């Protein structure tokens with residue numbers, strides 16, 4: 463199973479096994495990684511699953527949909543590498559992915 | 569009771585609100601005992617996908633779970649599934665569960681949710697007539713939910729229309745019977761309802777509006793629905809989506825104040841200071857709407873209640889409430905709603921319905937009170953932010969499509 467590393471804003475790391483086909487958000491929530499609220503459960507309705515994708519992984523994690531882009535436009539502390547983690551599907555290619563979490567999701 | 573003296577917290581109802589509360593109590597640093605009592609066989613799960621991806625068969629039950637079942641033990645949360653709480657002894661602060669076991673508490677959280685209304689009709693118990701609230705309900709539906717089957721959905725609320733949309737996508741023949749003259753009558757404006765009516769009609773859903781079901785026909789399994797005007801509609805399966813009633817049985821038993829749900833204050837405290845109530849079963853003053861009491865049925869409201877109660881019981885930072893929000897997915901349309909539209913006297917639009925991407929902004933006087941945004945996430949989030957911060961924008965400004973929503977929001981006061 464691909465491994466994903468989540469790094470909290472305080473530097474704490476969580477390495478998690480992420481099932482292929484699920485989302486980067488789901489893998490975090492299932493392993494109780496703090497800092498991803500995911501209130502809407504992945505419906506792209508809450509923008510509380512914001513992560514920063516490590517720049518070297520940006521091409522592999524794919525393009526943002528226009529829905530995701532607009533949602534992120536209103537999130538706090540958005541950077542060029544911001545994504546909604548519920549919109550990134552885990553694939554074998556993402557083994558080793560590193561994402562950082564914002565200070566707060568609100 | 570000061571929070572130092574709270575060593576044992578019991579949560580009744582292991583749905584979205586109950587599950588989130590347990591987890592947020594731990595995240596907030598509560599070290600004492602947490603017992604989460606739930607009647608359903610599964611650990612807390614999310615209901616929204618039930619009428620969307622789960623019905624379609626795109627998700628299995630594990631992916632509905634709020635947390636994997638193993639996390640509860642790891643976090644020392646005693647999760648009692650298939651267990652119904654039947655009695656609350658407020659004087660001695662005990663909860664009795666079916667079978668007679670009594671559990672003491674220092675603080676109690678009621679998160680009992682809501683029960684779907686049964687069709688008040690002869691034949692409602694026939695095989696092939698379904699309610700739509702739990703994963704088990706949907707699992708039962710699935711055996712009949714096959715291409716070509718004739719489905720009658722009774723009730724054109726969000727759940728009914730979502731089921732109709734999935735059914736069309738799965739090749740069923742769909743008729744929606746609604747007693748009101750339009751769909752979504754309780755939850756949105758005639759304009760937005762008209763848009764969804766057109767969309768479903770285009771997708772091949774038939775509507776019987778102003779239709780009064782009189783009787784469900786069939787001897788052992790359903791064969792059709794008879795209406796009061798004499799019409800008869802054939803059916804292989806019938807799904808009732810005629811709303812829910814808050815589950816207040818246990819609150820009434822122990823004498824808490826109840827009116828359209830268990831009444832609470834802003835901190836979700838009931839008329840007994842040691843008992844809180846959250847989620848679909850409870851009504852509380854709406855901070856963004858002059859403190860008017862409302863009982864909401866939404867994921868946001870369930871999560872909000874969990875955050876409020878966890879903050880109170882762990883003496884954490886007081887939770888700042890978001891404006892109410894909700895969503896509904898039908899076909900490729902994502903409807904996102906912020907605020908409460910009841911009492912509006914004016915609508916402004918951004919975008920046009922023909923593009924299948926527009927937002928309806930609801931005003932009461934000068935104040936923006938709600939938005940229905942279809943495939944328009946910026947309008948949804950922008951309006952939500954305005955409502956949350958008690959700001960508004962005149963309709964003429966909102967309607968100016970030459971300026972992006974984000975810029976408008978920044979200019980608002």
Ligand SMILES: Cc1cc2nc3c(=O)[nH]c(=O)nc-3n(C[C@H](O)[C@H](O)[C@H](O)COP(=O)(O)OP(=O)(O)OC[C@H]3O[C@@H](n4cnc5c(N)ncnc54)[C@H](O)[C@@H]3O)c2cc1C
Nearest residue numbers: 581583584585607615616652653680681847848865866867
């Ligand atoms: C099909 C469907 C689609 C939905 N779609 C959306 C959507 O798109 N967006 C959205 O925001 N909301 C949606 N909702 C609404 C949302 O799911 C609910 O508002 C939310 O689940 C409420 O959470 P709750 O914990 O208050 O209640 P529930 O989830 O109903 O949980 C209450 C639990 O308590 C248990 N219980 C009750 N009494 C007792 C007792 N005495 N002892 C033990 N256990 C007890 C019940 O069995 C139940 O499991 C949808 C709901 C349904 C049914």
Ligand code: FES
Nearest residue numbers: 504506509511548
């Ligand atoms: S979980 Fe809500 S937008 Fe990603």
